Each structure stands twice: as C-alpha cells, then as structure tokens.
Amino acid sequence: MTDDEELPAAALIGRRLLKVAAAWHHHADDESSLVRLWLHLGGLGPVLFHTPSTGLSLRADQPHGPYSTGTHGSVSVIDDSPVVPVTRFVGQPIRSVREIAYDDGRVGFTAGLTLQFPDGSVRMLGLEDVLLVSHEQHLGAVEAYLHEDVTIARVVQTCGSCPSQWDAWTTTGQYLYLRYRHGEGTVEQHPSEDIDTWDDKESRLWTFWDDGTADGRIELADFLAMAGLRLAPDTEVHTASPISRKA
Structure with missing residues (x-):
C-alpha cells in the first residue's frame, strides 16, 4: 500500500489496531478540535481518516507534522489514551465496518462509519469540516438525522x-x-x-x-x-x- 492510496472501508475489516495518531487544531481560545486521525492497522499500515467537508475520506498516509490548518496545530501519537475514544481498542481487530447515513429530508449523504471491535464500537463522522469520534450517541439534534442500517x-x-x-x-x-x-x-x-x-x-x-x-x-x-x-x-x-x- 502506498501513501495517498484511497481505501474502501471493507479493507479495514479483520485488521488489528496497533496505534493511533491524531492531528489537533488548537484555536485561539485554547480549545482543540480533532481534524485528522490515523489508525495504524496490522498488515495495512497507517490509514488516515479525515473529512473533506462532509463524510469521511480514507487513504494510506503517514502521520506527519507540524500540520497546518490555517493557524497552527500539532500531531501527537497516542498508544493508550482516553483523549480519542478509539484508543481504548488498541490491540483488538476491527470486526465490522458499517456506514452511517445522514438524511434531514433535504440532504442525504454517507456521514461516516461505525467500527466494531470485540469490546465495543466507535463512531467516526465527518460533519461540516469537523471530524467527530464518539462511543455513544450524544451529538445533540443531529442524532435525529443519522441512521445505521443494522x-x-x-x-x-x-x-x-x-x-x-x-x-x-x-x-x-x-x-x-x-x-x-x-x-x-x-x-x-x-x-x-x-x-x-x-x-x-x-x-x-x-x-x-x-x-x-x-x-x-x-x-x-x-x-x-x-x-x-x-x-x-x-x-x-x-x-x-x-x-x-x-x-
């Protein structure tokens, strides 16, 4: 696999999560938001998750820094940290990858993915240029427009x-x-x-x-x-x- 190679979601299934790297955008008010996420997967290498505007893009890509988002940002490698919810599954294989659809009656698109591991699952969503990663459904009003075909x-x-x-x-x-x-x-x-x-x-x-x-x-x-x-x-x-x- 080479850098910048686009990947289908199914390519992640059965791969063991080895390490996580994240790029954070640090705002002027000292708050930080997640803009890019790399999952290092056994037999596949690092896979970049990011949002071009809405939805997710997956591609082969090495973590790099400093990472610029218009002001400033940084890349930190995390092996076992609660900062990004997916890190709790390091060492486990990805059992399932399912699409999450967004439909508000006017606009419909694939908003993200649910990755299922033996000990639980995590959702990854790309909404309005923001990458969201969560375990539970607590995204507020947008939840009413999200659907997973399960x-x-x-x-x-x-x-x-x-x-x-x-x-x-x-x-x-x-x-x-x-x-x-x-x-x-x-x-x-x-x-x-x-x-x-x-x-x-x-x-x-x-x-x-x-x-x-x-x-x-x-x-x-x-x-x-x-x-x-x-x-x-x-x-x-x-x-x-x-x-x-x-x-």
Whole structure:
C-alpha cells in the first residue's frame, strides 16, 4: 500500500489496531478540535481518516507534522489514551465496518462509519469540516438525522449447520448474507439473494470475526450479537430448505 492510496472501508475489516495518531487544531481560545486521525492497522499500515467537508475520506498516509490548518496545530501519537475514544481498542481487530447515513429530508449523504471491535464500537463522522469520534450517541439534534442500517426485518435460514447461514433483509430493504463456519462469521452486502447479482460494485464485506473454534453451528441471536445487528420487534424468521451457496 502506498501513501495517498484511497481505501474502501471493507479493507479495514479483520485488521488489528496497533496505534493511533491524531492531528489537533488548537484555536485561539485554547480549545482543540480533532481534524485528522490515523489508525495504524496490522498488515495495512497507517490509514488516515479525515473529512473533506462532509463524510469521511480514507487513504494510506503517514502521520506527519507540524500540520497546518490555517493557524497552527500539532500531531501527537497516542498508544493508550482516553483523549480519542478509539484508543481504548488498541490491540483488538476491527470486526465490522458499517456506514452511517445522514438524511434531514433535504440532504442525504454517507456521514461516516461505525467500527466494531470485540469490546465495543466507535463512531467516526465527518460533519461540516469537523471530524467527530464518539462511543455513544450524544451529538445533540443531529442524532435525529443519522441512521445505521443494522435492524433486520426479515430472515430466512438456508442452512442449519456447517455452515449456519441466512438470507436477511434490513428495514431499508438491503439484502445481507449471513454465514458461520469453522468458527468464522461473515456478513456480506449484495444487491439481492440471487448470486448472479453479486459483483464488485454493489457487493462488499460488512463483518468478519474468528472466535477461535472449529464450530459450524450458531444460533441466530448469537450471530446477530457478534455482528452488531438486531431484529426488529416484528421480524419475520423463516426456515427454508437447506441450501449451501459456498463450500
């Protein structure tokens, strides 16, 4: 990977977080705001998270300083600090990367990402040239316009074990392929359940984890908990004829 190489979000999945570096803009009133964040990931190197105006941009990039934002700023490397919430996950792999959408009825765009780790998750948002990183939903009025597609409205189990697998649809109609075999769980996004529609344009990996077992069976509730997904109160759950799409 070379510097300035644009990265798809799915490239982060399964990578272990090794170190964090941050660029802070120091204002005249002595307050500081986060403007850039580098996650050092195993096998990938440092990945820069920044906001061009709205949303996030990810690219291969080495931390550098001094970093200018019009007045002055600095870069500090943090291995274990509460200053940036993501540092609490140093040493853990990224299990899942999901998009966060913004829609206020007039404007809609992808505002950021949720990174899920074994011990929790962190949100990264780019809003109005400001990079926001948080654990909880406490961003005020903007929360009403943020949406993450994690609620399942319909599930069809297509195989009970070796692998355990399901076709699932979110409340927005997005199709997901859920699969667990040899202790590995995956969630894949595809245009539909028809494998002929699976391609590199609209298909991508959402989630991957390895629980260290050789198991080939898992209950749906346990799978969803590991994947950071949830069932809607009126979710339809069906069992279809056993079908295994992949060996």
